[in-house]
Amino acid sequence: MTDTKKSTRQVSVTPKTSVSVLFAGDSGDGMQLTGTQFANTVAVYGTELNTFPNFPSEIRAPAGTIAGVSGFQLQFSSKPVYTPGARFDVMIAMNSAALKANLKDLHRGGIIIAGTEGFDEKNLKLAGYPEGANPLEDGSLSNYILFPVPILQLTREALKDSGLSSKEIDRCKNMFVLGLLYWLYTLPLEGTFETLRAKFQKNVHMAEANIRAVKAGYFFGDETELFANLGRFDIAPQKQHGIYRRVTGNEACAIALTAASKKAGLKLFLGSYPITPATEILSTLAKKKKYGVKTFQAEDEIAGIVSSIGAAYGGALAATNTSGPGLALKTEALGLAVILELPLVVINVQRGGPSTGLPTKPEQSDLFMAMYGRHGEAPLPVIAASSPVDCFYSTYEAARIAVEHMTPVICLTDGYLALSSEPWKVESPDNLAPITPRFHLPRKAEDPPFLPYKRDDRLVRAWAIPGTKGLEHRIGGLEKQNETGNVSHDPQNHELMTKLRAEKIARIAESIPLQSIDNGPEKGDLLILGWGSSYGAIKTAVEQAIEKGYSVAHAHLRYIHPFPKNLGEILGNYKKILIPELNNGQLIHIIRDTFLIAPQGFTKVQGVPFNEMELLIKITDTIKELQS
Amino acid sequence: MTDTTTIPVLPVLIAKDFASDQEPKWCPGCGDHAVLQQLKNVLPELGIAPENIVFVSGIGCSSRLPYYIATYGVHGIHGRALPMATGLKVSRPELSVWVGTGDGDALSIGGNHFIHTLRRNPDLNVVLFNNEIYGLTKGQYSPTSKIGLRTVTSPSGVIDQPFNTAALTIGSGGSFFARAFDRDGKFLRSILKRAALHKGTSLVEIYQNCPIFNGGAFEAFASPDNKANNTVYLEQSKPLIFAKGKRGILLDGFQPIVVDLDKEGISSSDLWIHDETDINKASILAHFADEESLPRPFGVFYAKERITYEDALTAQISEAQKNGFGTFEELLKGDQSYEIKQA
Numbered sequence: 001m002t003d004t005k006k007s008t009r010q011v012s013v014t015p016k017t018s019v020s021v022l023f024a025g026d027s028g029d030g031m032q033l034t035g036t037q038f039a040n041t042v043a044v045y046g047t048e049l050n051t052f053p054n055f056p057s058e059i060r061a062p063a064g065t066i067a068g069v070s071g072f073q074l075q076f077s078s079k080p081v082y083t084p085g086a087r088f089d090v091m092i093a094m095n096s097a098a099l100k101a102n103l104k105d106l107h108r109g110g111i112i113i114a115g116t117e118g119f120d121e122k123n124l125k126l127a128g129y130p131e132g133a134n135p136l137e138d139g140s141l142s143n144y145i146l147f148p149v150p151i152l153q154l155t156r157e158a159l160k161d162s163g164l165s166s167k168e169i170d171r172c173k174n175m176f177v178l179g180l181l182y183w184l185y186t187l188p189l190e191g192t193f194e195t196l197r198a199k200f201q202k203n204v205h206m207a208e209a210n211i212r213a214v215k216a217g218y219f220f221g222d223e224t225e226l227f228a229n230l231g232r233f234d235i236a237p238q239k240q241h242g243i244y245r246r247v248t249g250n251e252a253c254a255i256a257l258t259a260a261s262k263k264a265g266l267k268l269f270l271g272s273y274p275i276t277p278a279t280e281i282l283s284t285l286a287k288k289k290k291y292g293v294k295t296f297q298a299e300d301e302i303a304g305i306v307s308s309i310g311a312a313y314g315g316a317l318a319a320t321n322t323s324g325p326g327l328a329l330k331t332e333a334l335g336l337a338v339i340l341e342l343p344l345v346v347i348n349v350q351r352g353g354p355s356t357g358l359p360t361k362p363e364q365s366d367l368f369m370a371m372y373g374r375h376g377e378a379p380l381p382v383i384a385a386s387s388p389v390d391c392f393y394s395t396y397e398a399a400r401i402a403v404e405h406m407t408p409v410i411c412l413t414d415g416y417l418a419l420s421s422e423p424w425k426v427e428s429p430d431n432l433a434p435i436t437p438r439f440h441l442p443r444k445a446e447d448p449p450f451l452p453y454k455r456d457d458r459l460v461r462a463w464a465i466p467g468t469k470g471l472e473h474r475i476g477g478l479e480k481q482n483e484t485g486n487v488s489h490d491p492q493n494h495e496l497m498t499k500l501r502a503e504k505i506a507r508i509a510e511s512i513p514l515q516s517i518d519n520g521p522e523k524g525d526l527l528i529l530g531w532g533s534s535y536g537a538i539k540t541a542v543e544q545a546i547e548k549g550y551s552v553a554h555a556h557l558r559y560i561h562p563f564p565k566n567l568g569e570i571l572g573n574y575k576k577i578l579i580p581e582l583n584n585g586q587l588i589h590i591i592r593d594t595f596l597i598a599p600q601g602f603t604k605v606q607g608v609p610f611n612e613m614e615l616l617i618k619i620t621d622t623i624k625e626l627q628s
Numbered sequence: 629m630t631d632t633t634t635i636p637v638l639p640v641l642i643a644k645d646f647a648s649d650q651e652p653k654w655c656p657g658c659g660d661h662a663v664l665q666q667l668k669n670v671l672p673e674l675g676i677a678p679e680n681i682v683f684v685s686g687i688g689c690s691s692r693l694p695y696y697i698a699t700y701g702v703h704g705i706h707g708r709a710l711p712m713a714t715g716l717k718v719s720r721p722e723l724s725v726w727v728g729t730g731d732g733d734a735l736s737i738g739g740n741h742f743i744h745t746l747r748r749n750p751d752l753n754v755v756l757f758n759n760e761i762y763g764l765t766k767g768q769y770s771p772t773s774k775i776g777l778r779t780v781t782s783p784s785g786v787i788d789q790p791f792n793t794a795a796l797t798i799g800s801g802g803s804f805f806a807r808a809f810d811r812d813g814k815f816l817r818s819i820l821k822r823a824a825l826h827k828g829t830s831l832v833e834i835y836q837n838c839p840i841f842n843g844g845a846f847e848a849f850a851s852p853d854n855k856a857n858n859t860v861y862l863e864q865s866k867p868l869i870f871a872k873g874k875r876g877i878l879l880d881g882f883q884p885i886v887v888d889l890d891k892e893g894i895s896s897s898d899l900w901i902h903d904e905t906d907i908n909k910a911s912i913l914a915h916f917a918d919e920e921s922l923p924r925p926f927g928v929f930y931a932k933e934r935i936t937y938e939d940a941l942t943a944q945i946s947e948a949q950k951n952g953f954g955t956f957e958e959l960l961k962g963d964q965s966y967e968i969k970q971a
Binding site (some may be wrong): 040043044046237239240241242243244245246247255258259262263267269271288289290291292294296298299300302303306307308309310311313314315316318332333335336340426427428429466467468469470471472473474475476477478486487 | 648650677678679680681682683684685687694695697698699700701702703704705708711712713714715716717718719720722723740741744941944945947948949952953954956957959960961962964965966967968969
């Protein structure tokens with residue numbers, strides 16, 4: 001095994017708590033792959049980790065341009081991390097465009113490792129630098145620690161007798177970068193070698209060449225004088241003993257649906273139509289046939305949800321996944337699921353809108369649509385995931401509520417959670433909450449008539465699925481008579497049914513956990529009330545604010561409809577409530593409307609997540625206002 | 629859950645057993661009553677327990693069908709009966725799933741689902757009530773209304789070319805198409821039974837009279853004289869003969885030609901012999917409707933079984949499970965987990 005703590009020369013190794021790194025290059029430079037492999041290595045090494053890819057919405061934007069820059073950001077740390085870092089400490093810039101596009105988010109004094117070949121005249125021009133200007137040479141980067149490295153040339157030298165074509169050799173340059181970073185952060189190489197051998201099982205030459213490129217990068221760090229002053233760093237592993245896996249939000253949703261079906265003893269059916277950034281839920285589940293999962297790629301968003309309603313009618317755990325424009329198309333069918341009172345999980349991976357909007361960028365702007373976006377009085381439960389790992393627990397909870405309360409449930413995630421990843425300590429099946437479907441038993445001829453809309457004390461009707469003898473019944477989208485389910489246009493009955501449907505959803509508050517305070521005092525000056533993917537940034541900002549001695553707390557909502565029973569009481573314990581949202585202010589309306597209070601909003605609608613620094617500034621300003 | 633294959637003996641059921649407790653609310657004289665009656669006649673003949681039959685529908689007069697049949701039934705939203713039925717069939721392949729739909733429901737708002745369902749071929753029995761009008765919304769023209777038809781929304785006459793349901797079905801990759809007539813009960817019953825026995829999506833187009841908003845749309849095929857001269861009934865391996873045996877149809881290349889059989893030199897063996905597995909001939913039959921000189925075909929145009937969507941999916945799942953089912957632990961652990969050893 002390569003002893004990564006030692007080197008041939010005496011270069012110092014400095015312990016560090018956490019580092020945020022950005023791998024950036026042209027979309028053809030393999031930065032997603034490099035970042036992912038680096039993330040896998042630090043995860044297995046045992047540090048805390050949070051990753052976020054950032055790539056263009058075009059599959060192949062023009063090479064060398066700003067539009068074609070693809071990035072992969074990650075933060076790894078000896079203590080828990082909740083974001084990929086508001087800014088990064090280290091930037092790998094494979095070309096001029098990558099540098100130009102990302103420099104604003106590099107910490108002052110941060111490290112730049114620049115591939116010099118990407119800074120030739122052609123690349124500089126494509127990136128829009130003025131003629132004759134080269135940031136690597138003109139001193140404009142004097143506020144940073146700059147390492148120009150001829151990455152391509154060094155890769156070519158290392159692989160010159162590898163037997164690979166020059167095109168294939170050039171493609172290994174990302175592995176050189178990976179090796180160099182492993183040296184810089186004293187990380188082990190073996191895991192990467194194993195991955196490469198497995199990946200190129202059928203092409204040993206390719207595997208060996210990639211491994212050589214990793215080693216070349218590593219030894220370059222070791223041998224060159226370039227890094228002598230900087231030295232190397234060690235981010236000590238911190239994870240507790242256990243089995244872990246790294247999951248993105250989308251993967252976590254897919255695993256959760258399958259897990260819920262196993263726990264409930266139901267078959268899983270997903271009716272879906274591809275849409276960015278939700279598609280990986282469909283593609284991940286399409287690979288879960290071993291678990292009996294049935295996926296149906298429908299002809300459109302409407303067929304996606306309606307096929308799922310058909311499967312739910314048949315007794316399956318049925319789900320559909322989508323993003324904003326797709327949820328808009330599904331709204332009529334959601335109303336049907338509400339009136340049929342069938343279980344259905346709808347995962348909406350929010351993106352910037354309206355219309356096609358910003359397909360690859362996160363936003364929290366579908367909350368109103370999730371809450372109110374149906375014709376008629378059609379309330380349904382809405383819950384929101386707060387982290388990639390929480391996508392598992394929120395989706396699982398959505399399935400539990402859907403099945404146990406016979407209702408469609410919308411689970412909100414977003415493009416940030418969908419693609420971000422974190423290590424997840426693998427859950428044991430026994431630790432997951434039970435999910436108990438209430439199937440109606442067969443009925444004998446002498447039994448009293450079957451009443452499809454007879455309700456229990458939670459106002460939930462039984463699930464009467466085809467194939468059950470004696471329960472043959474007809475239901476539909478027309479208003480139905482209380483209990484019998486027969487078509488009814490009676491005015492009093494319609495009002496009664498409307499109120500019953502609403503009360504059924506309201507009573508779900510009895511079976512969900514009370515709201516807790518994530519961090520900070522239970523009474524105080526300021527409460528930050530968040531929901532969804534802003535969890536990590538709020539968590540980090542509030543931690544820092546508390547360190548500064550401010551009286552600030554953080555509560556994060558998973559259950560938005562119905563709210564936890566104690567939410568009103570919690571909101572009354574602080575002088576001021578601040579609600580940060582990645583929209584133009586939506587939760588704030590619902591909070592005002594429900595509790596008749598006047599919280600303060602803090603919104604951002606830029607297609608990018610909050611970062612902890614802007615939140616900390618807002619918290620600081622708000623506290624100062626309160627004190628003055 | 630009862631499986632159709634495990635029921636040892638079924639009680640003998642009759643049409644009445646399939647009548648629900650709801651009184652049909654269609655207008656007097658509506659063709660839908662006749663279709664309902666024939667469905668109730670056919671269902672007992674299938675040997676399937678009522679609890680294993682589901683009727684799914686969309687919106688429109690015809691889509692009220694499930695309420696009147698004493699099986700499971702679900703009345704969905706406009707145009708979406710086919711995907712709902714597909715989702716049900718895919719998740720519960722053992723059920724007998726029927727769809728009641730109309731020309732507006734299936735071919736206008738649900739047009740996209742229509743073509744995609746046919747190409748996927750789930751084992752559904754689709755009964756398409758074609759009255760060439762929107763009845764429930766009181767008489768607007770539909771995607772099958774004839775050019776020139778004056779309605780509340782086409783006061784100067786329809787200018788849209790109508791859909792040809794048969795051509796659309798065959799062109800979409802449908803594995804079964806048949807046409808029947810509401811008032812020809814015995815024949816309708818035989819076609820519905822054929823459709824039920826076909827494994828795959830069976831599309832039955834029923835010319836159904838709407839006496840209120842489009843009365844007489846099918847008069848050309850209704851009275852005994854009209855019926856004899858203007859219709860041809862298709863029978864497998866039999867020549868295409870109509871007009872009480874006096875006329876037949878020859879196929880000259882791709883061109884159908886009406887001939888008098890008593891003319892010298894033409895015998896029934898020279899005529900077009902119906903072959904319901906021949907998609908080219910089915911396409912020509914579909915386009916008889918474009919030519920006024922040709923009789924309108926009724927019966928099974930095309931029937932050729934191919935793998936159903938649910939069987940293909942089930943086969944993929946069995947293949948994925950041949951080395952064992954995935955366990956719950958395996959699911960949560962995934963195939964890229966790693967162990968952190970230090971405390």
